[in-house]
Amino acid sequence: MWYMNEERELLRKMVQNFTEKEVKPFVKEMEEHKTFPREIVRKAGEVGIIGLTYPESYGGSGEDYINAALAIEEIAKESNTAAVCVLLQMHLCVRWLHDYGTPEQKDKILRKIIAGDAIWAGALCEPVGGGNWFAYNTKAVLDNDEWVINGSKIFCTNAGQADYYAVLCITCEPNPVEGRGTTLIMVPKDAPGFKVGHIERKMGWHGSATGQIYFNNCRVPKVNALGPIDMGYYACTSSSSNGTILFGAACLGSAEGVYERTVKYCKEREHVGKSLFDSYQVVRNKLAEMLVEIEAYRVFIYGICETLNMGMDATPQLVAAKIKGARLFQSIASDAMELHGSNGTIVECDIERFLRDAMMNFFGGGIPSVLVDNLTYFI
Ligand SMILES: Cc1cc2nc3c(=O)[nH]c(=O)nc-3n(C[C@H](O)[C@H](O)[C@H](O)COP(=O)(O)OP(=O)(O)OC[C@H]3O[C@@H](n4cnc5c(N)ncnc54)[C@H](O)[C@@H]3O)c2cc1C
CATH class of the missing domain: 2.40.110.10 (Butyryl-CoA Dehydrogenase, subunit A, domain 2)
Structure with missing residues (x-):
């Protein structure tokens, strides 16, 4: 893709390893015992993921939205929850401290957040x-x-x-x-x-x-x-809006994670001597349609990241990306469940977990109907 280079390829590999080692083994614990992934957040700080959106002066590596989205996309392929727990420390409400905190507060607290040592x-x-x-x-x-x-x-x-x-x-x-x-x-x-x-x-x-x-x-x-x-309303909304793109990256990554699992399943599951994939045109077409949606959203997300990296305003696009991300993830997870048949409803299968997490993206970080209402101001 146009936004990739050698440095970003290394970053992606690092986050893939991080996800395999730290996130994957903890998914069951989060699901069954609702345990907060404190160690995942701490280690995300340790390896520099949280710092991807913060200045070097506080222990970050500079503000690069493409790098940040890449990292969140990779984590979300395995767990939307873990991705959300990490991204919430990377921007959004933490931005209020970054933008409005005193130098002493930032030195004491922002540093710890970036290091993964404070929530x-x-x-x-x-x-x-x-x-x-x-x-x-x-x-x-x-x-x-x-x-x-x-x-x-x-x-x-x-x-x-x-x-x-x-x-x-x-x-x-x-x-x-x-x-x-x-x-x-x-x-x-x-x-x-x-x-x-x-x-x-x-x-x-x-x-x-x-x-x-x-x-x-x-x-x-x-x-x-x-x-x-007395003007906290403006402080809240103006400061944190760029971070919305990370919710989009999480939806993209999870949609991809679901898609990859579904392709594998359709190629392995046999029906009268052939795989589901080889047996049915309707299955192949559905997978192709899923890919169309994912790839279109990828271009949208990383285009916005580049706009933000250039220091330009992308407020309506960010709102649209939040709305579209929740819808994309939900529709991919729903199609994936259909292609998995009854197996898709079983907890061990992962697909039902992704579908439940997809629904959460309609609420946390902004409700689509409210966001659509916000978008009308740009028309
Ligand atoms: C998992 C999760 C995590 C959350 N985390 C946080 C958090 O960390 N901090 C925090 O402060 N809040 C958090 N929230 C709360 C979330 O921000 C609110 O649920 C959200 O603001 C909507 O408020 P409400 O649920 O009271 O819905 P209501 O305000 O009662 O609205 C109900 C419905 O009315 C419609 N509606 C309401 N207002 C408008 C509007 N202006 N334009 C168009 N339609 C509208 C929408 O369809 C909306 O869904 C979280 C929620 C969830 C589910």
Whole structure:
């Protein structure tokens, strides 16, 4: 492909080895016991995968979205969950710390995240609705040099696993028209008044913890505010949007992983002396159609990565890639299950795991109907 070169081929091989050695043996543990893949994240830091999106000054290797997408694509061929757990440390909510943290905070915390030694979480969603930001009930008020936070968050990824939580709090009378009313505040897991609540049982992304967190007169230093006071809405959205491409790379990789397993199955499974592949035109055509979708999406994803590498804005394309990625992965996994016949429904077969994880991509990181609504602003 046009974006590959010798250096990127080496990177891909390194991540393939990493996936074989660290990710593959842990898939069953994540699936059956919902264990958070802390060691996978730590080792992803150790071998430099997390650092692919961060500057060298904090231990990264420079901001190259193609390299980052390549790494996530490879991990996702084996496990969409592991890919998501790693990519969440590479960009998105961590970007708030990268963009708005003080040099001291970045030196202390961002370094650890890049090394895989600390876990970060972004806590926005509340029972009033994930996107209903200005109706949130979690409030923070300043008391001399400290924020005092009261309230709770739901559906927080990495709840109970994270060392730091970036929490969107109401800090003044909300004014949705001006985007005023919220501030992002960093809360360490050992802050007084902070508590982790119920961890949800989900249909997919087993191993990625999603749960409730509580703040009861929780106190953190004033300097823990990330970004402009009362304008957290803008801080959140503008800072993290480029990271969306990594969800796309994860969907691409998992769709490929499913496709490769399905080709193998169709060539090995015998029907009256011939493989499914050799027996039925409809099977061959379905595989070819899957390939069309995957290859078209690959070009889309890496084109966006190159645009970002050039420092250009790709906001509508990023939104489209998030929508298309979830749909692609879901449709490939669904077709794969059909081609596997009843075997596809068996847990040991892997395909049902990918299909469940595909569905999670419709929710985590942005819901397609909400994103489509966002896209209409570009029309
Ligand atoms: C696995 C998982 C992990 C998550 N991780 C996090 C996390 O780390 N941090 C966090 O803060 N949140 C997280 N969330 C929550 C997620 O961001 C919210 O679920 C999402 O914002 C939607 O909010 P809601 O579920 O309250 O749906 P609601 O706001 O109740 O919306 C329901 C439906 O209404 C429609 N709708 C709502 N708003 C609009 C709109 N503006 N335009 C068009 N249609 C609309 C959509 O179809 C939507 O699905 C996670 C969710 C899941 C499932």
